[in-house]
Amino acid sequence: MSRGVGARTGADAPAVDCRELVYRFGPVVAVDGVSFSVSAGEVFGLLGPNGAGKTTTIRVLTTLLRPEEGEIDVFGLATHRFPMQVRRMLGYVPQQLSVDAQLTGYENVWLFARLFDVPRRERRRRVLDALDLVGLSSVADRLAATYSGGMIRRLELAQALVHRPLVLVMDEPTIGLDPIARSAVWERVLELRAMFGMTVLLTTHYMQEADELCDRVGLMHRGRLRALGSPASLKAEIGPEATLDDVFRSYAGDELSEEGGTYSDVRRTRRTAGRLG
DSSP, X not given: OOOOGGGTXXXXXXSEXXXXXXXXXXXXXXXXXXXXXXXXXXXXXXXXXXXXXHHXXXXXXXXXXXXXXXXEEETTEETTTSHHHHHHHEEEEOSSOOOOTTSBHHHHHHHHHHHTTOOHHHHHHHHHHHHHHTTOGGGTXXXXXXXOHHHHHHHHHHHHHTTOOSEEEEESTTTTOOHHHHHHHHXXXXXXXXXXXXXXXXXXSOHHHHXXXXXXXXXXXXXXXXXXXXXXXXXXXXXXXXXXXXXXXXXXXXXXXXXXXXXXHHHHHHHHHHHHO
């Protein structure tokens, strides 16, 4: 049962509390009884092959989908009961590009500030602060079409941060980026976490990335949560020399030949990677 608006900053309320979540697309059970919680200030990773249910879980969390069974709370507020309050606590960087190439960096972030009802008198300062946080102040007046892939992802971070969210949700945030650009994006994210105590929930296919960044990870496969714990503890269960890739293969590798997502998933991912590259 949700604890109501007063629980928003309650010390006993986890940042994210997912309980027995179920979501179906017709006869396909995309998320099948998934439960996990994320503490305030934690970096938590959802891992798994395409089609595992990660993005569907993220879409329920961000109020884009309504759970069929179970629920997700954000600081005590159920996403399907208090969608507007939950959205104000979240910053969201989706897989798909959220940047308008025909607008400048400043204009892209300003648009999000307006969408999130940042007060008019504070709007310009908030936009400039967000651009400065991600290192884009010097190119704020350039069209986003001229940005590199890493700069675009940082611009999307600025969009997600302009209303000062409590929880940053990132769905495959570094897809299609080279290692240098990926590193630059994560440096900014970790700096922001250190500065503001922000909670970060991410999905990624880069196991090394998850190993280095996440306090804990949950590994999903075929709609279910198969493993949950710190990267170190999960690797220790496999063996002394195990990597997170070994953990991934242990829980999902035997069935990956039938996985990979739908045609639309592949097309969308390749389109995003191509535009960022």
